[in-house]
Amino acid sequence: MALPLEGVRVLDFTWVVAGPVATRILADHGAEVVKIERKNPPPLGNRKLGLQCDLHRGKISAAINMSHPKGLELARRLAAKSDLVMDNFSARVMRTWGMDYESLRELKPDIICISMSGLGHTGPRSSYVSYGPTLQALTGYTLLMAERDGTPAGYGYSYADMCGGYTGALAALIALYHKRRTGEGQFIDLSQFEGVTAVVGPALLDIAVNGRTQSPPLWNSQEGPAAPHNVYRCAPDGADDDRWIAIAVHTEAEWQRLVKVIGSPPWANDAKFRTLYLRMRNREQLDAHVSRWTRERRAEEAMTALQAAGVSAGIVSNGVDMCARDPQLKERGFWAPLATRQGTTHVTGIPFKLSATPGAIRTLGPEVGQDNDYILGEILGLSKAERDEMIACEAVWP
Amino acid sequence: MSQNGALAGLKVLDLTDHRAELCSRLLADMGADVIKIEPPGGSSSRRIGPFLDDVPHHDRSLFNWFYNLNKRSIILDLSRPRGAEILLALARSADVVVESFAPGRLAALKLGWERLHGENPALVLCSLTPFGQTGPYRDFTADDTVLTALGGMLYVNGYPGHPPVRPLGLQAYHSAAYFGAIATMIAILGRDASGESQWIDLSMQAATAAAVEHVASSYFERAEAEPRRGTLHWSRYFRVAKCRDGYIMHCSLGDWTSLIEWVKSEGKADDLVAPEYDQVLYRYLMAEHLFDVLDEWVRAYRRDELIERAQLLRQPYATVRPPEALFDDEQLAARGFFVEVEHPELGRRFRYPGGPYLFNGTPWRVYRRPPLLGEHTGEVLRDSLGIETGELDALAAEGII
Incomplete structure (x- = not known):
């Protein structure tokens, strides 16, 4: 054709x-x-x-x-x-x-x-x-x-x-x-x-319809509530200490799966992380806990473990990751x-x-x-x- | 000028969720008849805020409104055999099906490419998924943030030594939607020329990667990973500076002589008067120092005063504004960018952002406000499939529509 x-x-x-x-x-x-x-x-x-x-x-x-x-x-x-x-x-x-x-x-x-x-x-x-x-x-x-x-x-x-x-x-x-x-x-x-x-997206309607002034999104999800939802520093890759993983947990089921992957640590049962609302309210403490887990792991390894459990996660790819290493982009040519x-x-x-x-x-x-x-x-x-x-x-x- | 849009007569069935609804909206805005097929309870976008007056409701989601202007909505439970049959019947007279189910899900509903193609050989199927239908990440899950990470967008935004930062808006989804609409139109043009239809397998990760201007070409040219540089653009000709009342964007690509004469006349040019700076390549090499000097110069200025004068001298300077400023922008107003959309059931009208282009023959326009959940179920099934009222009632009673 x-x-x-x-x-x-x-x-x-x-x-x-x-x-x-x-x-x-x-x-x-x-x-x-x-x-x-x-x-x-x-x-x-x-x-x-x-x-x-x-x-x-x-x-x-x-x-x-x-x-x-x-x-x-x-x-x-x-x-x-x-x-x-x-x-x-x-x-x-x-x-x-x-x-x-x-x-x-x-x-x-x-x-x-x-x-x-x-x-x-x-x-x-x-x-x-x-x-x-x-x-x-x-x-x-x-x-x-x-x-x-x-x-x-x-x-x-x-x-x-x-x-x-x-x-x-x-x-x-x-x-x-x-x-x-x-x-x-x-x-x-x-x-x-x-x-x-x-x-720009729905933010324009939030301005026009609700009259709301927009703030930088930072790490707040722009597609419904989510926590944890951030980039977390991972273990260095050789001399490269600029390794990160993005993790996005939107649902209760995803939260349960995340907790399991990171070894069901005691803090995860803390009352202040019990609901999505509480996890969002206490996100800084939550992020600190998640970071301690990612910091011990290579970004790729953390992504593989999280994805295997059905948690949205992806390494923050730099040019070398994306063009030379990413197996998905490579396989799809x-x-x-x-x-x-x-x-x-x-x-x-x-x-x-x-x-x-x-x-x-x-x-x-x-x-x-x-x-x-x-x-x-x-x-x-x-x-x-x-x-x-x-x-x-x-x-x-x- | 045509009364109808450029895509009048093009029939599109939209099976997507909140990640890909923009794709068919781009077609609806130009006159395509887009029917949004929603599961009972409605599309995921109806549960995402912001909501009108902050009151959550499936017909009050501004997120849903933004992505579904100009579409009609029907509720159809595709997980029930009769629901899938109705979809197939609609597909027989459609030109395009757009979907964003996880790979394999459509086939599991017995609505996969082979089936759709068998029912209607002229149908184009456009599938938008996070990573595509094939490859080791095919079954990975991702939201927009994860896609901006794996698509290379996050890494190059932010300051060196600080964490990456994220853009305003769901830009991985948006890039994917534009590519989806482009691919759909290419497939339609190909079908009309050859009679052969096709299946589009779009990867949102790849769409995101394609939309990062400089990273891949820099890697293939120099085998290097582009770093984060704060607001210094990779080309080294742009950087943000602070004026008395806010930020502006510098640019060193305009006529250098007139810029430096101006700065010199205010006694702030420092060593930028050196003749080497006349060369754009030298300005590139010296970007950090050059902008440091210019930052000192603009500090005492008010933004408007600076930008007005800069633009008179044809210097590509701009104010760094919040998005609220778009609604007072004279240029957008003069071109009619924002449009009023009436929501009669609320007795209110709202300003919506308009189209990205002005077609003089077949303009972008508002055909209808975003649909209420299932607003057109009866109308579509009666008019397209000839299903009678009695049968509609029975289907509704069974929860299929």
Whole structure:
């Protein structure tokens, strides 16, 4: 069976993280993602390894000079042969190029355009400059990812970019479905700020409906009462004393099982731990007891013992645990191999398995312009002489 | 503009519990007809707070409301043979079944992939489980916190030497839900193209791991585990600072000359005036010192004053705000992000967060408030299956619906 998005072409002007995350999801499932880029893009890193490879694998690249009229014309002709045009610029850029939805629908009435800007194309702050971390700050994630004394302690990365990417991919798929049913394209104005706000969760309703000010979640469960519910320090692994296990006990049955696994210590019968309510009220003492048990054990060993008894527990995986040791991710082949000149590297895989078309992570990230000949020759039908002429007049970079 | 949503006509049966209800809501918001199939007593989400006015009740859970807007609800006991038969009958005319039972449970109810596929070869089954249907952890249990641990999210948030910290919201579940909706749409598009349907086996652990931006690529590039760095972003271009009236986010990726001119004009630039800092790579290398100097500079500022000026200079600075501030945000208001949803049985209207995108042809919208428990049982069984009132009464008496 062909990959589900085979035959779908995406003209991709996105850069940094959120946009490329969206288009790579489409590429993994068969879409032809054609990156249009300038010759010397900002130095974000090697596309054959690491994050840039992760973001750009499976895509192809043309180096087209968008400030040259003939370059612009090439891009417009490519748009006319595409199903989707995606960017993450402010509204002005695509309009200046004549590549905005209103202009492109003249060329191709059923085109789908998705713009993934920071704060959206409309509204008083549409020209506000932002990145993932600043959007997280505006949303409340940064302030509420806090230590006990309220000091912000994260994020260490851009969750907003990942959310923006998933939202963009979902938007593309929904718009494609609609187009296949009705023949209609459309414009999607995706604000990454709204994308990450939409996943704050029920806390937003607690504010809007109950008028309650939100506190950092710390280790309170956000899905019903639970105790113990925390991360607990484990025995060092060699010189590494940064080993932790997360344990989450929601029900009475789980509590009984936990007590049994940790050897039914006398403190567990203490009146102050008798009910879930009491365990939550006395959680600091409870956590101290649980910590004494975990501190004596390797994190993996504690997890195995707890899970064998049906208690929710998982080691706090670091990069090495997750990418080199985790037997579950390994067995499911989550880290996808890609051949390089030096051997094999791995990239983030697809977190779901489709039974008939599991997706394909096919090629390393492209060098800028490496697919000029295919994109201009095969897709647009330019002869070798015409392509050389485009290069000679600097509408295309070799 | 279409009157109907982009997904009008797409029929979805939602068998999930509180961990995965967002998945089908993303489809419902765009016009899919999502029927939530709840066990007697209701979905687990109905027992999770916060509750309206802090009064626990299965129709007052804000947790349930958030994840079930735009769906209909029926009660159906799938553990009874007649209940399972009714589900199969509904599945015959559905496009998608979304479920989050433990691996093997659906098959034990005689509702597994083979059975569903046999009844309706065009049906997509999307299964969201903590670790997936295969592998050594297949039968492990996990809540969102445990998934953020095993998915690598916790380890990289917090200060070095301190315990990891946890995010606002159930972000492992949320990542899984987005991937579930993406996978479902991919499978539907594939089905429409080829006629072949498929089973989606989604691992919430893997979805969480995929959503940690930098950890895996850093390991595969340098064989290193990314550490915790407090609020210093891994790219080293962002860090939180304290102003007179609260926190802000610094960013050293904007136009450096205009930033440093400003800081210098206030006599606070220290050695950041050195020409080496013009290079973004040097700023990367010197991030801790650079932000220490800038922290001193912003200390006497009020946040709004600082951010307004920074944004005029195109510096990507931002206020570190509490989520309550979203409700007064002019940008969200101008774009109509928050929407009013009427709950007629309560005689009240509430503000809900809206959709993550503006589709100009087929907009995100509110079709109906979250359903009361079993609100649509009669309607759905009558209209979809032609079950008559007398039989409905008998099924209800037996506790099947």
